[in-house]
Amino acid sequence: MADKFFNEKIINWPNSLSFFRIILIAPIIYLLLNEFYKQAFFVLFIASITDFLDGFLARKLNQTTLIGKLLDPLADKILINYAFLLFTIKGNIPQFLWITVFFKDTILIVGSLVILTYNKENVIKSSYVGKFATFFQILLLLYVLLDKLYILQNGKLLNALVYVTFLFSILALLHYIKKALYLIKT
Numbered sequence: 001m002a003d004k005f006f007n008e009k010i011i012n013w014p015n016s017l018s019f020f021r022i023i024l025i026a027p028i029i030y031l032l033l034n035e036f037y038k039q040a041f042f043v044l045f046i047a048s049i050t051d052f053l054d055g056f057l058a059r060k061l062n063q064t065t066l067i068g069k070l071l072d073p074l075a076d077k078i079l080i081n082y083a084f085l086l087f088t089i090k091g092n093i094p095q096f097l098w099i100t101v102f103f104k105d106t107i108l109i110v111g112s113l114v115i116l117t118y119n120k121e122n123v124i125k126s127s128y129v130g131k132f133a134t135f136f137q138i139l140l141l142l143y144v145l146l147d148k149l150y151i152l153q154n155g156k157l158l159n160a161l162v163y164v165t166f167l168f169s170i171l172a173l174l175h176y177i178k179k180a181l182y183l184i185k186t
Contacts (some may be wrong), residue, residue: 014064025079077109
């Protein structure tokens, strides 16, 4: 795995977008902490576009790399968990949802490290369930920001987003556990 990692072309468009998203985490957290919600919405929206683009470009340009497979989900998990934590502290996202997302992401990170240790050629690839979970997590964050900006305020829609996000987060966790157990056995 180390040989493959060091022989890959690390600097390409998809990986650059993942690095850029990681760089955007600090300004997003700063903006959220200081309640600059309009700017936070804009930067988070840009980050969410890079999340879509990096995977799309990696497949289209045939530039999928091991570092990209690690960076992309790591960027998502750091960004989403920090933002969820801040909005949970402020009372905008229920605590049970942040705990669920944090637990899921912690299990995924630890599980991925274990799998890399035992099965060096495999990384748990993202699944459609995981992509839907990330999509709804980001959508919920954007919705909360729109709510804070008094642009879109609908308690029923917010609750629906919370529970759909919760459902997909649980489904993604179960799906990844199933994939991990399969990889460990092989």
